[in-house]
Amino acid sequence: QVQLVESGGGLVQAGxxxxxxxxxxxxxxxxxxxxxxxxxxxxxxxxxxxKNGSTGTVYAxxxxxxxxxxxxxxxxxxxxxxxxLKPEDTAVYYCNVRxxxxxxxxxxxxxxVTVSS
Numbered sequence: 478q479v480q481l482v483e484s485g486g487g488l489v490q491a492g493x494x495x496x497x498x499x500x501x502x503x504x505x506x507x508x509x510x511x512x513x514x515x516x517x518x519x520x521x522x523x524x525x526x527x528k529n530g531s532t533g534t535v536y537a538x539x540x541x542x543x544x545x546x547x548x549x550x551x552x553x554x555x556x557x558x559x560x561x562l563k564p565e566d567t568a569v570y571y572c573n574v575r576x577x578x579x580x581x582x583x584x585x586x587x588x589x590v591t592v593s594s
Contacts, residue, residue, distance in 0.1 A: 479503040479583050481572050486588030493562050493592070499555040499572030499585055510575045511548055513557045515568035515590075522571070526557060529577075539565070562592045 485497040497513070510529045516522040526546035527535045534546060545558040555572050569587040576582070 479574075479581075481574060481583050481585035483570065483572055483585040483588040486570060486590045488591045488593065489562055491562060491564055491592055491594050494558070494560045495562065495590060497557040497559070497570055497572075497588060497590075499557075501553045501555070501574060501583075504574070504583075505553065506548060506550055506574070508577045510573075510577060511546070511555050512573045512575070513544075513546060513555070513570060514573060515566075515570045516587075517565075517568040520568075525570070559590070562590075564592045564594045566590060567592050 480502045481499050483497060483499045485495060489495055510527060512527040513525040514522050515525050525537050525540055526544055528546050536544060543561045547556045567590060569589050571587045572585045574583045
């Protein structure tokens, strides 16, 4: 059974940093896109960062230069380093792993990030 488990969320002051982690079990990152999305209260879920082995990395304009997506294949873990956090970054953050060779897509349960002003 494939599972994604996020951790690392919390409460931080504006200007601070957090690093989110997402552990993948039951599969590997081979032939898969990895990404982070977020959903703020009353808003639709939006893409934050997407990493594809062949096309590179894409970031939402609102987080460019502040957030960095990475992965550690040896630990089967995806990371999102978030620096210079702003109150508008407050949301539930979800990791996503999507197969490049099938319609399968997996989501974590989400981790809350709250940035105080």
